[in-house]
Amino acid sequence: MRRGEGPYATENRGHQAAVPVRGASRVWACLLGGAARAEPHGRRYTRSVLIVCALCLLPATARAGGFELAEHGAAGTGMAGAFVAKADDASAVFFNPSGLADQRGLQLYLGTTLITAMPSAQVASGGQQDAATAVQPIPTIYASYGLPHQVTLGVGAFTNFGLSLDWPHDWAGRYLIRSVALTTVTINPTAAWRPLPWLAVGGGIDITPASADLSQAINLVAAEANARFRGNAVGVSGNLGVLATLPQMGVVPPLSVGVSYRSRYDLSFDNGSIQVDAPPELAGMLHDSKASSTLPIPDVIAAGVGAYVRPRLFLQAQVDWTNWARFKELRLTAPDNPLLNMAIPEQWHDGWVLRVGGEYAFEKLRVRAGVGYDWNPIPSATLGPIVPDSDRFFFAGGFSLDLPSHLTAELALMAVLFQERQSALPQFPARYSTFALLTGLSLHYHSSR
Numbered sequence: 001m002r003r004g005e006g007p008y009a010t011e012n013r014g015h016q017a018a019v020p021v022r023g024a025s026r027v028w029a030c031l032l033g034g035a036a037r038a039e040p041h042g043r044r045y046t047r048s049v050l051i052v053c054a055l056c057l058l059p060a061t062a063r064a065g066g067f068e069l070a071e072h073g074a075a076g077t078g079m080a081g082a083f084v085a086k087a088d089d090a091s092a093v094f095f096n097p098s099g100l101a102d103q104r105g106l107q108l109y110l111g112t113t114l115i116t117a118m119p120s121a122q123v124a125s126g127g128q129q130d131a132a133t134a135v136q137p138i139p140t141i142y143a144s145y146g147l148p149h150q151v152t153l154g155v156g157a158f159t160n161f162g163l164s165l166d167w168p169h170d171w172a173g174r175y176l177i178r179s180v181a182l183t184t185v186t187i188n189p190t191a192a193w194r195p196l197p198w199l200a201v202g203g204g205i206d207i208t209p210a211s212a213d214l215s216q217a218i219n220l221v222a223a224e225a226n227a228r229f230r231g232n233a234v235g236v237s238g239n240l241g242v243l244a245t246l247p248q249m250g251v252v253p254p255l256s257v258g259v260s261y262r263s264r265y266d267l268s269f270d271n272g273s274i275q276v277d278a279p280p281e282l283a284g285m286l287h288d289s290k291a292s293s294t295l296p297i298p299d300v301i302a303a304g305v306g307a308y309v310r311p312r313l314f315l316q317a318q319v320d321w322t323n324w325a326r327f328k329e330l331r332l333t334a335p336d337n338p339l340l341n342m343a344i345p346e347q348w349h350d351g352w353v354l355r356v357g358g359e360y361a362f363e364k365l366r367v368r369a370g371v372g373y374d375w376n377p378i379p380s381a382t383l384g385p386i387v388p389d390s391d392r393f394f395f396a397g398g399f400s401l402d403l404p405s406h407l408t409a410e411l412a413l414m415a416v417l418f419q420e421r422q423s424a425l426p427q428f429p430a431r432y433s434t435f436a437l438l439t440g441l442s443l444h445y446h447s448s449r
Contacts, residue, residue: 066324066351066377067182067387068300071113072140072158074410074440078398079357080370082318085258085306086359087243090142090444093156093190096260096302097202098241100144100152100192104448107154109142111410111442119165119388122431123172131385132166146448150194160186160208160262161297165386173385173428174217178226180386184210184267188239198247203240208297210235210267218286223279225286231272235297237265256306256316264323267295274334289336298323304355312361320353324377351377357396364402368412371395380424388432390421398440406447412440 073091076083083091087099090109114137120130144154164181167173185208192202210233218225241260248254270292278286300323306316327348357370376389383389398412416436423430 074412074442077440078368078412080396082355082357085304096241098200098243101194101200104146106447109444114439117436180214208235225278231269233267235265237263318355322351324348383423414438
């Protein structure tokens with residue numbers, strides 16, 4: 001296949017061509033492009049209008065590739081996310097709901113993860129261009145209460161998918177993206193039970209309201225416009241968890257084995273809209289339109305094994321799998337103008353994460369550390385500035401300190417080192433590099449401490 005060919009290629013004669021809706025991060029995007037100068041004036045603009053919109057998701061920098069986030073508790077973050085076989089505070093609502101079964105009394109947990117990401121693109125036509133560096137706070141709230149008979153009820157609120165990215169207004173890739181934001185909040189009521197001394201189970205329902213906001217430039221050859229998509233959706237899914245204790249076998253200490261599952265769902269943006277800001281002489285042709293699409297959210301499974309190898313030292317290894325392979329294509333339907341309907345191939349593959357973490361407990365202080373490696377799910381053929389994703393290493397550390405009045409304060413830091421990656425996207429070949437720093441903070445109250 002020659003450069004520029006393919007199911008969503010457009011002509012590029014001296015101007016930036018449209019690019020395919022790219023992988024792992026979008027909720028809506030615009031497929032933009034110019035027509036040949038040899039075409040009549042009216043047809044040139046009409047053709048640009050007909051390729052104005054397609055779908056896209058949103059960028060994420062934290063983990064599991066794509067736009068998934070999993071840093072929703074300072075204890076887990078400090079152990080590089082290797083927490084599914086421990087899950088011994090209220091953040092178990094997210095990491096492994098079965099971990100709530102042994103938590104007695106009332107627990108209240110308030111935390112946030114501050115994500116600072118610094119993506120940059122090396123572009124042949126414009127040198128290195130950097131996205132805006134901003135601190136994105138991702139709050140988390142958990143509460144649980146232990147009942148008789150080893151039953152605990154809990155609820156949590158967190159952002160499992162989302163983030164934002166803001167490139168310079170006039171940068172070389174503005175026909176792919178200027179800014180994008182996907183905001184979700186998952187409300188997760190949960191219950192856990194220990195039916196046997198060695199086994200705990202738990203599960204709940206996920207209710208996820210979401211909003212999408214994406215802005216891109218439109219290449220009109222002789223002029224430029226801006227298109228902005230906005231929409232809202234609600235997804236419903238569920239989660240399950242198991243935590244088992246295996247007996248000591250010879251020199252091998254008792255093992256804690258944890259497995260958690262969070263199910264797939266779809267975010268259906270059925271009442272979205274595309275707002276077009278065009279030059280006055282083109283306002284009649286480039287007009288606003290209704291739009292709808294569906295964004296598939298993947299299944300996620302985490303499995304880990306941990307043990308107290310010393311009386312105060314807990315170590316755990318964990319593997320996460322994210323079913324990004326169900327992300328085959330993105331479809332856009334514009335009922336006011338069927339010519340805007342599109343089906344864009346994505347063909348992602350599954351994402352994998354390997355994590356190892358540990359915790360050492362002093363009398364009132366716990367110290368944590370961990371490392372991990374994340375295999376991203378995005379093919380090079382669709383790599384672009386909406387999600388400049390790549391395989392990454394991450395290194396984490398943190399601590400918690402018991403305070404008076406049944407309070408515990410926690411701090412965690414995680415450095416995420418992305419490998420530089422060259423895009424194979426014909427319309428916008430660029431080399432991407434990213435660095436991210438995550439800071440986890442939490443304060444929680446536990447009446448039974």
